[in-house]
Amino acid sequence: MSSLTPPPVPMELHAVNRRKLCDSLRRHLSSSDRPLDGLVLLQGGEEKTRYCTDHAELFRQESYFAYLFGVKEPDFYGAIDIGSGKSILFIPRLPEDYAVWLGEIKPLSHFKETYMVDMVYYVDEIIQVLSEQFKGTGKPLLYLLHGLNTDSGNLSKPASFEGIEKFETDLTTLHPILAECRVTKSSLELQLLQFANDISSEAHVEVMRRVTPGMKEYQMESMFLHHTYMYGGCRHCSYTCICATGDNSAVLHYGHAAAPNDRTFEDGDLALLDMGGEYHFYASDITCSFPVNGKFTSDQSLIYNAVLKAHNSVISAMKPGVNWVDMHKLAERIILESLKKGSILTGDVDEMMVERLGAVFMPHGLGHFMGIDTHDTGGYPMGVERPKEPGLKSLRTARDLLEGMVITVEPGCYFIKALLIPAMENAKTSKFFNRETIERFKNIGGVRIESDLVVTANGCKNMTNVPRETWEIEAVMAGAPWPPVTTGNNTTK
Numbered sequence: 125m126s127s128l129t130p131p132p133v134p135m136e137l138h139a140v141n142r143r144k145l146c147d148s149l150r151r152h153l154s155s156s157d158r159p160l161d162g163l164v165l166l167q168g169g170e171e172k173t174r175y176c177t178d179h180a181e182l183f184r185q186e187s188y189f190a191y192l193f194g195v196k197e198p199d200f201y202g203a204i205d206i207g208s209g210k211s212i213l214f215i216p217r218l219p220e221d222y223a224v225w226l227g228e229i230k231p232l233s234h235f236k237e238t239y240m241v242d243m244v245y246y247v248d249e250i251i252q253v254l255s256e257q258f259k260g261t262g263k264p265l266l267y268l269l270h271g272l273n274t275d276s277g278n279l280s281k282p283a284s285f286e287g288i289e290k291f292e293t294d295l296t297t298l299h300p301i302l303a304e305c306r307v308t309k310s311s312l313e314l315q316l317l318q319f320a321n322d323i324s325s326e327a328h329v330e331v332m333r334r335v336t337p338g339m340k341e342y343q344m345e346s347m348f349l350h351h352t353y354m355y356g357g358c359r360h361c362s363y364t365c366i367c368a369t370g371d372n373s374a375v376l377h378y379g380h381a382a383a384p385n386d387r388t389f390e391d392g393d394l395a396l397l398d399m400g401g402e403y404h405f406y407a408s409d410i411t412c413s414f415p416v417n418g419k420f421t422s423d424q425s426l427i428y429n430a431v432l433k434a435h436n437s438v439i440s441a442m443k444p445g446v447n448w449v450d451m452h453k454l455a456e457r458i459i460l461e462s463l464k465k466g467s468i469l470t471g472d473v474d475e476m477m478v479e480r481l482g483a484v485f486m487p488h489g490l491g492h493f494m495g496i497d498t499h500d501t502g503g504y505p506m507g508v509e510r511p512k513e514p515g516l517k518s519l520r521t522a523r524d525l526l527e528g529m530v531i532t533v534e535p536g537c538y539f540i541k542a543l544l545i546p547a548m549e550n551a552k553t554s555k556f557f558n559r560e561t562i563e564r565f566k567n568i569g570g571v572r573i574e575s576d577l578v579v580t581a582n583g584c585k586n587m588t589n590v591p592r593e594t595w596e597i598e599a600v601m602a603g604a605p606w607p608p609v610t611t612g613n614n615t616t617k
């Protein structure tokens with residue numbers, strides 16, 4: 125059961141996104157004394173089949189195209205006139221037998237209304253329409269999307285069509301500007317991100333309640349997928365679910381095809397579930413860690429509370445102007461201090477920080493921008509360098525926070541043998557480890573706690589709502605309601 129229903133999606137959201145891009149582009153072009161008479165042209169995602177077969181894979185729109193146009197169908201093009209702000213969609217001309225196999229062939233007017241654009245034409249009219257729309261002199265100018273995704277190292281593919289040589293094309297201006305537009309979110313975008321978070325938070329709680337030792341990891345994945353789709357209309361996930369138990373929790377991206385969430389978990393195991401539903405392209409990215417039998421051991425609490433303290437301290441410190449590398453270091457320091465308190469580590473925490481010991485227990489970054497992509501754009505614009513040190517180099521951004529950014533806070537503490545053993549043998553770091561205690565923890569796996577935050581004018585707001593304190597988790601797993609029922613004077617008689 126769910127208390128939620130999928131909210132209507134306002135197409136105005138994408139019109140606002142287009143206006144934001146036009147404003148930024150105009151400012152940029154004016155400041156370099158360039159004319160405003162070109163058109164932005166993006167090619168939407170293309171339908172793909174499974175290898176050589178005719179099995180059509182479920183289509184998900186390319187993210188930049190989704191951002192500007194909100195189009196769910198494949199094989200579109202979209203243009204925006206920079207000067208006037210007018211938007212044009214080009215839709216594929218479908219063969220007659222589409223109506224037999226795939227449904228009604230909708231008229232151009234349908235797409236104009238659905239997507240609230242100014243004009244709609246067929247893709248085969250693209251040369252003529254773009255040429256006519258161009259108001260400048262000489263060859264008509266198109267701004268195409270070409271640039272690096274700093275998380276994947278992949279390039280976005282600029283629009284192409286037969287006859288594009290009739291146009292002047294600019295491949296460098298658009299990408300950094302459009303990537304930056306996506307960094308801060310509008311209030312309409314925040315509403316969708318909040319819903320993706322609400323339904324996914326609820327699904328996490330549902331899974332927590334139904335878990336019992338002896339189940340398979342994929343049963344937790346299945347329950348999550350069911351809940352977000354059944355009650356939230358989330359046909360896609362933001363990423364492949366990570367449902368790790370036991371020492372699988374120390375495998376950071378567990379859940380892939382070669383490690384498909386298929387272990388049977390046992391009494392005494394910890395679970396680490398990193399799962400997020402996607403609603404109208406907008407992501408959520410939430411991790412909960414808890415004991416599968418519903419009761420934390422003291423060793424499990426020690427690691428869990430170290431991570432929770434880091435999670436909460438970062439959230440308390442976040443506000444515009446705060447640097448993300450500093451937040452990562454804050455989380456590292458709190459985890460190291462807690463491990464020292466728990467007699468897992470020994471020695472001076474400042475010295476541990478210098479030796480980058482934090483990266484042994486948390487090799488990934490503290491968090492990343494989130495929006496239409498789980499790892500959203502804009503982490504490393506021109507002038508922001510990726511740090512080189514262990515741990516810090518995994519950060520997907522090193523920026524100062526701005527109001528309107530949405531960023532995950534996901535500290536973790538893992539006992540990863542591939543990192544732990546070399547660090548225990550290293551001349552500079554071996555002295556920090558208490559071998560006897562480490563022995564007790566080495567098969568515990570790991571803990572990650574991940575919430576999605578929006579940066580506000582003077583702090584931040586947590587969009588994720590799941591039990592976090594150990595006692596809250598234990599209560600919910602024992603059947604207590606979530607969110608907790610308030611018992612203030614004005615609610616009870």
Ligand SMILES: [Mn+2]
Nearest residue numbers: 409532534574
């Ligand atoms: Mn994440």
